[in-house]
Amino acid sequence: MRALVVDHGESGPVRFADVDDPVPSSDEALVEIRHIGLNFGELNYVDQWPAGAVHGHDAAGVVVRAASDGSGPPEGTRVALGMTSHAWAERVAVSPASLGTVPECVDLADGAALGIAGATALRVLRKRSLLARDVLVTGASGGVGHFAVQLAALAGARVTALVGSPNRAAGLRELGADKVLSDLAEVEHRFDLVLDTVGGPLVARAWNLLAEGGTVHLVGYSSGQDTTFPSGALFGFGEPRSIATFGDMTPTSEELTDLLDLMAAGRLSAPVGLRGDWRDVGDAVQALFARRVHGKIVLDVL
Template structure:
């Protein structure tokens, strides 16, 4: 069967290859993949993967063989894979713990866009009550950002979306943002909760705008820049403020089910900014790295 595998050479970051058919263990389902979802992180940090390994974490498809031990969804079930391993192949053996059932009426391709981005946003924003809180989402035009703006608004927060340029602000107010900014410099707003996907100098700026008792959750560093705090910036009186890292890779089935339920109910929009064939994966990767896509990239397996 065909799959997208890691390529560390100039032809990378991924290439097509013929690989062995998966052999599911008794507690794994065999899923025929129909769509894959691309994420910046998994393509930018390939040094963590062995060359030639089937790549990818997010996908969606149909169960063609249920787990032999009776766990998980039956044959014929439409499913989304989230934070799974080796997902970008024509068929994948996967634990039911990484599967969410896609309800009728929800586009299967939308399921491929939820995994890393949607689950990350959901888990971080569940860390504390957001009702009537001021929440800042940085990198709001990206995959995590699009989901985070919507979920924070659903939770009753006053949402500020921060983007890198005015042209990346499109649609964010419609998703629930009360304010859309392109810079924190000079702003008088303060925030109880920050979901930061950018890091770099912006992280230090967000720290200066963090209210007493507030928390910054780090979920990415798309800027690729170091963060430097001025002398004394991390000292202060009053209720403690904090910066928290994120790297939760626990099973995603329940979170995917919750997100898909919100999509089915019309309460969550899936931000697919680019849809195409996986045969055009090189063009899609270039668009992702060039920041030309607002939201998620979903490619059809053909």
């Protein structure tokens, strides 16, 4: 079968190759992949995976063989895969714990956009009550950011979306952002929660805008820059503030199902900024690295 594998050469980060068909264990389903979802991290830091390995984590498809132990969805079920190893292939053997059933009213391609981005936003925003709280989402024009803005607004938060430039602000107010900014110098209040996907100097600036008892959740470092705090910046009186790392990156079936149910109810939309053919993955990767895409990239497996 055909698959996208890790390529550490100049033509990388991925290339097509013929690989062996997967052989599911008794507790795995065999899924025919119809769409794959690209993420910045898995492509930008491809050196963390062995050359020649089938790459990718997020996808959507149809179960063609149910797990022989009777667990998981039956044959013919449309499913979304979240943070599943070796997902960018024509067929994948996967544990039912990483599958979410895609309702008939939800486009299967939209299910491929969930995975890492959707589960990341959902987990962070579930850590505390957000009703009438002030939330800052950095890198809001990306995949995680689009989901986070929507989910925070659904939870009753006052959402500020921060983007890298004004031309990346399109559509964020419609998703629920109360304010869309390209510079934190414009901020006149403090935040109870910061979901940061950018890292670098922005983290130190966001920390200075954190309310007592607030938390900065670090879920990405797309800037590739170091964070330096001025002397005394981490000292303070009042209710303690905190910086938290994200933790486990493996979405569960329940989390994917919750997100898919919100999509089915029309309360959450998939942030697909580019839809194309997986044979054009090279062009899609270039667009992702050049920050020309707002939201996620979903490619059809043809």
